Amino acid sequence: MSEDAGHPWLADVDLPRHLAVRAVGLLLVVAVLYSIRPLFHGLVYQALYSPSGLLTIGITTLAALVLWFLPPFAAAPVSGFSGDLSAALPESANQKLGVLVVVFTALLIVSFIYGIPAGMVTERTMAQDTMSEATEIQELPQVNPDNPRIAPRAVSDVQTRGSVSYRTHRLGPSDIARAEDGSLAWSYAIEPNGFRNKLLDTQRGVLLSDMTRMEDRQITAFDEQDFAVGEGMFLHRSSDWNLRVTDYFSQYYDDAVEFTHDGEAYMYYPKTGHEWRLTPIPHTVPTWDGGALLRTDGTIEHLTPEEAQNSEILDGQRLYPLYNSRQFIESLGYRNGIVNQLPTIGAHRGEVEIASLPAGTGNSQPFVVDLEGEQMNYVTTMEPYGSDTRGLDEVWLIDAATGEFRFFGSDRETLTGPERAMGIVRSADSQTGWGDNFQVVEPVPVFLNDQLWWHSKVVPIDNTDISRSVFVSASTEEAVELGDTEAVREFIATGDAEEVEGVDTEPAPNETGVDYYIVISDSDGSVIERIPVEPNQEPSISYEPANAST
Incomplete structure (x- = not known):
């Protein structure tokens, strides 16, 4: 091949044919990646809804596409780029790979530097949104006396697993759901156990263990309702895979809420999205994207927040993501500004943080608490900033069905944490x-x-x-x-x-x-x-x- 006089660093090739071959190759790669797209969901989502991800993943991908469609390089290999890969690849491919590595490394450094102020701006935006939308209450609401949280998760796990016997199945992680009689329960998916069963068998149903009693606790197994797709199943048969196939532009940070309605087993997955904010610098903040309702036949119904709240099947269940609750509450340390919370130079005026729990307590904040009228809320207690302060300043409540924020101030009264x-x-x-x-x-x-x-x-x-x-x-x-x-x-x-x-x-x-x-x-x-x-x-x-x- 002779070098093009107009582009001495590119080889002289039949450009239309070169572009057509590369386009066909790209389509084949895209087709393969699309068929297994749930495996790359995290990378794609980060590229779309994270400043650092957009810089590192997005621009690197764009650079890779440009290099892919460019004609082969006619110049010598990139200086200093050698090794097994250089020996295995054609000279031009080796040069392009070297350029791509340089681009990725530069973008990684830039994204790391940019991520520091972007992260603080994100926290500040979330804190401002939380304070503007929250309602201050003068009295704490009454809890539901019929639904006290008595049975700890660890006790429920031990007692429940000791009360059932499944040779080919196991109980998955426990979560909090509302039973059909209105009581709160620890809920479990009855998952296939073992490699062969995860590959070929199905989720057997759900199990509910009453958490509102110390003695004579009722354990109810709905174990004859197989889920066509569900928890603990491999690849395309798993709920995780199918959630991402049916809605690729949401995140599923929360565990499933397993429950029954009219004797039928269901699972609900709260969905978290993100939206871009362009000022003062581009950043993203989490949003509530509704939820996904999974039925035993494998169908998934994606619901907006309003549709989830109006669903008869989901009445009384937790709908708002716990992940969102944690993110917004943790951001409250920034509500008086970014500089205020900085170490050394920050005044820490009015700064609060989530009250600490000793290791081994078995739970974490936000706490799931049932209020009067069977209204589940996420409750978080806040203490003043500082390692030596353990008294409480504020109590925050988030309605688990609507995402409404309320908070109660202690009016400088020291409350025990x-x-x-x-x-x-x-x-x-x-x-x-x-x-x-x-x-x-x-x-x-x-x-x-x-x-x-x-x-x-x-x-x-x-x-x-x-x-x-x-x-x-x-x-x-x-x-x-x-x-x-x-x-x-x-x-x-x-x-x-x-x-x-x-x-x-x-x-x-x-x-x-x-x-x-x-x-x-x-x-x-x-x-x-x-x-x-x-x-x-x-x-x-x-x-x-x-x-x-x-």
């Missing part, structure tokens, strides 16, 4: 072998008579049962210990421990330097002695008969 509440539960009972035999798990906020309480559960280390429920007042740090379901429901309904039969209460210490008291009582319940225990003390109690030898 979940970490401190769990400590009070442990300190109120020094005779329990904490960490060795029992543990405190899953603190959940409940609202009683416009007061915030933390509802924790005491369970054995092996998560086989629920020993008791303990409520701790966020205002007074009073602890209320309850031993059965009816007592829990009565306390939630009245908010008054004195009206609940058989309740044990221990007021918070009101003396400086006292963390709690060890209370010694006789057989009649009369207090013999109250021994104050200072913070950070770890007393041990032993019992010795009076005639014990020394």
